[in-house]
Amino acid sequence: MEPVHIIQGTAVPLDRSDVDTDQIIPSDWLKRVERTGFEKGLFSEWKDNPEFVLNDEAYSGASILIAGPNFGTGSSREHAVWAIQQAGFKAVISPRFGPIFKNNSTKNGLVPVEVETEIGKRLLGEVERQPLLEFVIDVERALVEIPEIDIEFSFPIDKSIQERLLNGLDDIGITLGDETSISEFEKTRLAWLPSQD
Amino acid sequence: MGKTLSQKIWDNHIVRSGSGEPDLLYIDLHLVHEVTSPQAFDGLRISERNVRRPDLTISTEDHNVPTENIDQPIEDAVSLKQIETLRANAKEFGITHYPMGHPNQGIVHVIGPELGLTQPGMTVVCGDSHTSTHGAFGALAFGIGTSEVEHVLATQTLPQPLQETMAITIKGELPPESSAKDVVLAVLGAVGTGGGIGAIAEFRGPVIEALSMEGRMTVCNMSIEFGAKAGLIAPDEKTFQYLKGKANSPTGEHWENAVSEWKKLHTDPDAQFDREIVLNGEDIVPQVTWGTNPGQVIPVQGTIPNPANFENLAEREAAERALEYMGLEADTPFTSVPVDTVFIGSCTNSRIEDLRSAAEVIKGRQVSAGIRTLVVPGSGVVKKQAEIEGLDQIFKNAGFDWREPGCSMCLAMNPDKLSPRERSASTSNRNFEGRQGRGGRTHLVSPRVAAATAIAGHFATPEDL
Numbered sequence: 001m002e003p004v005h006i007i008q009g010t011a012v013p014l015d016r017s018d019v020d021t022d023q024i025i026p027s028d029w030l031k032r033v034e035r036t037g038f039e040k041g042l043f044s045e046w047k048d049n050p051e052f053v054l055n056d057e058a059y060s061g062a063s064i065l066i067a068g069p070n071f072g073t074g075s076s077r078e079h080a081v082w083a084i085q086q087a088g089f090k091a092v093i094s095p096r097f098g099p100i101f102k103n104n105s106t107k108n109g110l111v112p113v114e115v116e117t118e119i120g121k122r123l124l125g126e127v128e129r130q131p132l133l134e135f136v137i138d139v140e141r142a143l144v145e146i147p148e149i150d151i152e153f154s155f156p157i158d159k160s161i162q163e164r165l166l167n168g169l170d171d172i173g174i175t176l177g178d179e180t181s182i183s184e185f186e187k188t189r190l191a192w193l194p195s196q197d
Numbered sequence: 198m199g200k201t202l203s204q205k206i207w208d209n210h211i212v213r214s215g216s217g218e219p220d221l222l223y224i225d226l227h228l229v230h231e232v233t234s235p236q237a238f239d240g241l242r243i244s245e246r247n248v249r250r251p252d253l254t255i256s257t258e259d260h261n262v263p264t265e266n267i268d269q270p271i272e273d274a275v276s277l278k279q280i281e282t283l284r285a286n287a288k289e290f291g292i293t294h295y296p297m298g299h300p301n302q303g304i305v306h307v308i309g310p311e312l313g314l315t316q317p318g319m320t321v322v323c324g325d326s327h328t329s330t331h332g333a334f335g336a337l338a339f340g341i342g343t344s345e346v347e348h349v350l351a352t353q354t355l356p357q358p359l360q361e362t363m364a365i366t367i368k369g370e371l372p373p374e375s376s377a378k379d380v381v382l383a384v385l386g387a388v389g390t391g392g393g394i395g396a397i398a399e400f401r402g403p404v405i406e407a408l409s410m411e412g413r414m415t416v417c418n419m420s421i422e423f424g425a426k427a428g429l430i431a432p433d434e435k436t437f438q439y440l441k442g443k444a445n446s447p448t449g450e451h452w453e454n455a456v457s458e459w460k461k462l463h464t465d466p467d468a469q470f471d472r473e474i475v476l477n478g479e480d481i482v483p484q485v486t487w488g489t490n491p492g493q494v495i496p497v498q499g500t501i502p503n504p505a506n507f508e509n510l511a512e513r514e515a516a517e518r519a520l521e522y523m524g525l526e527a528d529t530p531f532t533s534v535p536v537d538t539v540f541i542g543s544c545t546n547s548r549i550e551d552l553r554s555a556a557e558v559i560k561g562r563q564v565s566a567g568i569r570t571l572v573v574p575g576s577g578v579v580k581k582q583a584e585i586e587g588l589d590q591i592f593k594n595a596g597f598d599w600r601e602p603g604c605s606m607c608l609a610m611n612p613d614k615l616s617p618r619e620r621s622a623s624t625s626n627r628n629f630e631g632r633q634g635r636g637g638r639t640h641l642v643s644p645r646v647a648a649a650t651a652i653a654g655h656f657a658t659p660e661d662l
């Protein structure tokens with residue numbers, strides 16, 4: 001994973017609640033065994049509609065996705081995160097995330113920014129009015145700034161996740177550093193637990 | 198202060214704790230399927246890592262498998278490649294694998310319990326959100342993403358931030374026509390799709406205790422639909438009876454020891470939950486979803502909601518969009534809505550008890566003309582048992598298609614799909630837009646309501662027939 005410090009760019013407003021991962025990437029796309037090539041699958045069913053906000057030229061090049069509450073609920077498919085990233089997004093802003101999606105995001109360096117419902121609504125409105133509004137998301141200070149309209153707010157982020165994002169750390173490597181604790185634990189496991197040996 | 202059930206299981210699995218890091222939990226069982234694993238195995242190869250405990254890992258193929266002509270090669274080349282990739286990975290890393298056609302093959306959440314792999318007090322993970330199903334045994338079971346699948350393969354552990362606890366108590370007794378599916382749909386109606394986010398939910402109370410193991414699995418299965426990390430139920434005599442004699446259950450002296458450990462797995466009387474929800478069983482009549490998320494639910498005997506009556510603006514807009522997508526008119530009785538397809542299957546409702554309860558409604562009756570009907574057993578074991586009991590004949594005589602096990606029309610990665618605007622009554626767990634095929638319209642119901650609907654040709658409960 002690449003380290004993430006500051007994300008600076010414009011945003012696209014996806015004014016819907018309950019955007020589940022089946023919408024983010026429909027199941028036809030999940031048959032691929034590779035980790036790349038998912039950008040075309042992003043919202044592929046909604047994209048057929050010319051009115052869909054991601055088809056709007058005014059928002060091309062946006063690196064932040066703003067959505068309504070309960071973004072990324074449903075299926076555990078990490079493909080949803082890969083598709084969003086591969087389409088050029090580096091952060092998603094929503095009042096509430098599906099927990100598995102949120103977890104998957106941080107493992108890949110996509111920053112989930114949880115905002116208060118009211119702020120989320122306001123941001124959607126602002127970006128609908130001004131597509132070129134510049135956002136700065138500072139992971140180290142856990143802060144979002146939109147200087148042009150004088151908005152600044154902090155967002156919750158777990159310390160250990162923040163550290164992984166800032167340093168681009170590989171979780172597996174960290175855990176394997178604890179190999180001895182794992183082996184010790186294994187010696188205490190109960191004798192009857194199922195095993196395929 | 199006492200501990201809740203989930204806290205006890207959590208504490209029993211801590212490998213490392215403290216230093217500002219999330220707890221590192223040991224994983225007792227890792228279930229693997231073809232869709233969310235290929236990139237994880239690739240990751241292992243790239244980093245030259247191995248599977249730490251192939252003996253605690255089991256894989257099967259379920260999402261992509263066709264449910265007809267399974268002796269023929271799979272026609273969809275991309276599905277075939279995904280399945281072949283899993284077979285090759287299982288072989289390379291020494292993992293037990295149940296391929297299509299094997300007697301133990303089936304939906305990953307159906308086979309774990311029926312093989313006795315899921316036991317009380319265990320931690321169970323799978324790259325699949327409905328892993329919550331296994332919580333019915335008093336296990337801490339949750340879905341993970343592909344990066345975490347790789348992490349568990351490599352280390353047999355997962356770092357996990359602490360979760361809140363949530364108690365969902367169902368008091369009293371259910372009306373006779375209601376089932377476990379109606380219970381969990383009613384919970385969804387009460388708390389909404391975000392109501393469990395950040396929490397592990399424990400279901401309790403007389404209604405839950407009265408449910409069979411199959412029913413408890415149905416309830417825990419859909420915990421993820423209200424956003425809970427996991428759903429679980431304290432093990433009891435029913436749990437022990439279900440497990441006794443299963444292929445991977447403890448035997449002899451181990452059995453006695455196991456049962457006495459399992460009996461400790463309950464929430465202490467003085468334990469506190471962070472959130473509490475209480476519903477009355479008597480109020481839980483048969484349910485159906487009308488919209489495009491599983492929280493949009495009403496009684497089958499109810500009328501389609503009018504968006505104008507929603508006070509919250511976001512909910513009103515969501516309702517308007519949902520009714521438009523679903524092609525429904527507000528304020529009309531739900532039982533007047535005709536269906537095109539009835540699907541009985543998925544990890545929510547494809548176990549033997551589900552098939553028995555649907556067959557009971559169907560017996561001696563005929564599917565309404567022109568309706569497509571599919572019964573897809575959850576596993577080879579369920580299919581065989583149903584055939585021994587003659588349920589397949591009841592379904593076939595009524596005009597149902599009797600299929601081979603798999604996920605099938607639950608998510609339409611195989612050839613079983615809805616066409617645009619086709620309407621289904623489905624015993625699965627997600628009514629998202631396009632979930633069962635592009636443009637398809639899904640209504641979630643119990644197996645009994647699905648069966649009655651197939652006979653009536655429109656939404657119906659068995660009492661309406």
Ligand code: SF4
Pocket residue numbers: 259260304305306325327543544545603604607608625626
């Ligand atoms: S039956 Fe449906 S919900 Fe269950 S594992 Fe298969 S696709 Fe997922």
